[in-house]
Amino acid sequence: MRPPKVLEEDVLESLTKVFREKGYEGASLSDLAEATNLKKASLYHRFPKGKQAMAEAVLQNVNKWVQENIFSVLQNEILTPEERLKNALSQISVLYSAGEETCIFRALSMRVGLELFEEQINSGMQLWIINFKEIGIELNFEEDEALDLALQTLIEIQGALVVSRTMRDKNIFSQTLQKIETRYLHRFL
Amino acid sequence: MRPPKVLEEDVLESLTKVFREKGYEGASLSDLAEATNLKKASLYHRFPKGKQAMAEAVLQNVNKWVQENIFSVLQNEILTPEERLKNALSQISVLYSAGEETCIFRALSMRVGLELFEEQINSGMQLWIINFKEIGIELNFEEDEALDLALQTLIEIQGALVVSRTMRDKNIFSQTLQKIETRYLHRFL
DNA sequence: GTCTATAGCTAGATAGAC
DNA sequence: GTCTATCTAGCTATAGAC
Secondary structure (H helix, E strand, O other), rough: OOOOOOOOHHHHHHHHHHHHHHHHHHHHHHHHHHHHHHHEEEEEEEEOOHHHHHHHHHHHHHHHHHHHHHHHHHHHOOOOOOHHHHHHHHHHHHHHHHHHHOHHHHOOOHHHHHHHHHHHHHHHHHHHHHHHHHHHHHHOHHHHHHHHHHHHHHHHHHHHHHHHHOOOOOOHHHHHHHHHHHHHHHHOO | OOOOOOHHHHHHHHHHHHHHHHHHHHHHHHHHHHHHHHHHHHHHHHHHOOHHHHHHHHHHHHHHHHHHHHHHHHOOOOOOHHHHHHHHHHHHHHHHHHOOOOOOHHHHHOOOHHHHHHHHHHHHHHHHHHHHHHHHHHHOHHHHHHHHHHHHHHHHHHHHHHHHHHHHOOOOHHHHHHHHHHHHHHHOO
């Protein structure tokens, strides 16, 4: 067992970057090899099932990051619900580099990607809804209000990422996060 | 001058469908030829500059449709501002097939597409902002409120398209359009 | 204007040396 | 575990007959 030239986690990070920027079909194995600093054959050694397995590993790794850095923060009973929400929103800003990077779900949700990764994308989105609904309930919203608010939160995050990218204005993203916080904490807008 | 086998407008419609579903890099010339019912060489006869020119023509054609069916409706002084807004929102639902089809800007806004079509995408988005700001002003919002509202409208439309697609629930899109209408007409939410 | 045929290249994937 | 070299299939694009 020879030691790896590049750590598994660094490989995943590089793969994630390429899939986010170029999408599933736009990301070529040459792109992926170059980004990871490995040759194509070495990438295949790590992922014998090929490109699809690389994208699946990326999705799994992002989901894990989100669970550890966002959902678990929302559920952390040591903090007040207000603090949890604020911390989670600031981690969301980290996840998307303040609006500069796209959502991996979106990047992989063109026709081919959606067919290949439907389950992971779908269940990943459901978790966002569940966790944001729960924090809404803890902030004293009614159950159906909390569900609407969670859905609205996802819509605004995704929309702000698209609009701030296509209009090349990342303030749009940070303003949207601020608006979400205000709505949860002050019940208006 | 031999008569064309397929009308120019039908070719554009088919090309649009493929680029929306698969994105720029995911759309192969084989896909495009099959969808238009033309052979690859015939497509090159119509678009001598190749695939990039096809996507540019698609963008131009969509922008024209939006101008004629959405922006001009918003500006139609024969109708009240309320009627104009309602009509425009219902045309938006047509544009996206009630949430089943994606936005062409989004489909072409991965790295490569955004580099190639930045100008058209950027100016297209600006027009949405301008037109929705104007209808807000006509509905008696202050100028800066109207701008915020226009931006929020774009964000929600784009976000609802992403979320309703990734969660496979197109009600999300129609509910969002309803919410936008309510906010413009009744000044809450 | 449309087609068949094909050029030249890059894609994803594999074999086998080290 | 990583590499060079290579396979086949698909890609964008073009030539030239009809």
